[in-house]
Amino acid sequence: MKTKLSLLAIAVMVIATGCLTSEEPFYQESDIKVDDRLIGAYRYENEKTSWLIEKDLDHSDRYFVSLLSDVRPCVMRFGGILFQVGTNRFLDMLPLPEACDRIAGGPPSAIEILQGITLQPLHLVVRIDAPTNGLRYGAIDQKGLQATARKFPEYFQPPKPEQLPRMLPDTKRQREFLLRLGGDTNIFKPTELKRAAK
Numbered sequence: 001m002k003t004k005l006s007l008l009a010i011a012v013m014v015i016a017t018g019c020l021t022s023e024e025p026f027y028q029e030s031d032i033k034v035d036d037r038l039i040g041a042y043r044y045e046n047e048k049t050s051w052l053i054e055k056d057l058d059h060s061d062r063y064f065v066s067l068l069s070d071v072r073p074c075v076m077r078f079g080g081i082l083f084q085v086g087t088n089r090f091l092d093m094l095p096l097p098e099a100c101d102r103i104a105g106g107p108p109s110a111i112e113i114l115q116g117i118t119l120q121p122l123h124l125v126v127r128i129d130a131p132t133n134g135l136r137y138g139a140i141d142q143k144g145l146q147a148t149a150r151k152f153p154e155y156f157q158p159p160k161p162e163q164l165p166r167m168l169p170d171t172k173r174q175r176e177f178l179l180r181l182g183g184d185t186n187i188f189k190p191t192e193l194k195r196a197a198k
Helices: 001-016 110-118 142-151 170-179
Strands: 020-022 041-043 049-055 063-069 076-087 087-095 122-131 135-139 190-195
Touching: 041 135, 063 087, 122 190
Parallel strands: none
Antiparallel strands: 020 122, 041 049, 041 190, 049 063, 063 076, 076 087, 087 122, 122 135, 135 190
16 A cells, blocks of 8 residues: 555656646657667666666567656656657656556455546656766756746646646647747756666
8 A cells, every 4th residue: 555655656746846748649650769878777866766767678669767766665657758859859758557456347446546536647748868877858847837838828728726737638739839949948957867887
């Protein structure tokens, strides 16, 4: 139960930080790229969380991205697609909630119901680069996301109370947004991760 709640806490933390989210993917098939320099383990300088990017062996153009906590025994996994719009590369990540064991034909457990309510499989996108000794990603912080949605409302769904802005579920509009603003480091604030020692 504690592990499930920890997974839920990581998922909420990831979404609550203000990442760009949408019900639809942020890419078209022609945008997909493969860059295996991304594969590896990465650590934040002063935090107890790390990233692990692995190749999806069933799909040559896809990745698995895991956020791991040193403090709690939990992992949040995403399916990842690397894509490029203009000169910038992004990672479209879709949460992969851990399935609960259940008896076939039995009613769903309280955890399964909670996952279904809280872990809506929203795509989230971060700008990403693979410098030699690490990984650089750019995600919008919560205040930055709200300011961006106010400044460019044409790309976002009408705001709902107590919900962070969410992009229109329209891949064409999302790509237009990323082409126009994807290189803006005031919006996609860069964060450096160091490649972990083997």
